[in-house]
Amino acid sequence: MKKSKSQKNESHYKTNKKNNILLWILGWLVIFPVPLTILLLRNSKLKKSIQITIVCLSWLFYIIIGLSLNSSNNDKKTTIHNENIKQESSLKNYDDTSSLKIKETDIDIVTREGHPKYYGSVKQSHEIWDDVENGKIHFGDKVYGYNDNPIISMSSYRNSDIIRQVIINFSNFSEETAITVEDAIPIVASYMPYEIMDKYYEYAGSEMIMPNENHSQNFTYYVLSYRLTTEGKNSEHDYSGTIDVIIKTDNNYVQDVDITFGKPRWMNFLEKNGYHTEKWTLDLYDYKY
Numbered sequence: 001m002k003k004s005k006s007q008k009n010e011s012h013y014k015t016n017k018k019n020n021i022l023l024w025i026l027g028w029l030v031i032f033p034v035p036l037t038i039l040l041l042r043n044s045k046l047k048k049s050i051q052i053t054i055v056c057l058s059w060l061f062y063i064i065i066g067l068s069l070n071s072s073n074n075d076k077k078t079t080i081h082n083e084n085i086k087q088e089s090s091l092k093n094y095d096d097t098s099s100l101k102i103k104e105t106d107i108d109i110v111t112r113e114g115h116p117k118y119y120g121s122v123k124q125s126h127e128i129w130d131d132v133e134n135g136k137i138h139f140g141d142k143v144y145g146y147n148d149n150p151i152i153s154m155s156s157y158r159n160s161d162i163i164r165q166v167i168i169n170f171s172n173f174s175e176e177t178a179i180t181v182e183d184a185i186p187i188v189a190s191y192m193p194y195e196i197m198d199k200y201y202e203y204a205g206s207e208m209i210m211p212n213e214n215h216s217q218n219f220t221y222y223v224l225s226y227r228l229t230t231e232g233k234n235s236e237h238d239y240s241g242t243i244d245v246i247i248k249t250d251n252n253y254v255q256d257v258d259i260t261f262g263k264p265r266w267m268n269f270l271e272k273n274g275y276h277t278e279k280w281t282l283d284l285y286d287y288k289y
Helices: 005-030 033-042 048-091 106-110 122-129 181-189 194-200
Strands: 094-096 100-102 152-156 163-169 201-211 219-228 242-250 253-260 275-278
Touching (some): 122 152, 194 201
Antiparallel strands (some): 094 100, 152 163, 201 219, 219 242
16 A cells, blocks of 8 residues: 655654754764754754854854873874883893894803704804804815904814814903903813714813912913823724813903814923923713713
């Protein structure tokens, strides 16, 4: 059954009325000065000056609220931005190589997990330390000048993968380091090739070499030696006759450690060079990992 024209008009009126109510509600909620202005203009009982004053005040109040909300949002954005800056700044203390980790110190580099040992592999030394700042590590297969201050220096024979000397230069560390002999011994022990020593070497003693009273230098040397056993001398291998560890100190703090074959020649003429020996007993096997 079709609706009459009057019924259609009534339905259309009701729809418009609902839409108008919604617009009024939205107006009061979102931009309240607009419906207020419309109501005032329809009110003929109020003077025009009063109407204008109320309208101006309502719009002023609305603008103040808007500015306040905007300022609050800006403050939040500033706070978030500052927090992001702090986080970015804190990340500068991290070194992101394969994963996020705290920036290494020189002592961390020297004691890196898996570092090569004396008689170890030159190739392995590159795998462990190639990412370290240029000049800090002197590898056994390269020639270096004298301008660097390496924390580790290694040597090897030409075209050989065997490391024949390891020097740890504590005096070249970037951070201030006060390493005593007791502190250095576990680090030195981690560079000893115990598997090879078990097979071919034996403990040959230790001593402390000190300057005489009137000597101009204050360096004291702690020396340990391991020599080839009889079986080691009669076996075919690529290793040298002795493994000597020389720990150099100045005023009780370690300057460097040299793991090498043989002692410096001057140590064979101590009296002539103003030095003497004192008893000092230590075996690095006591610190074997």
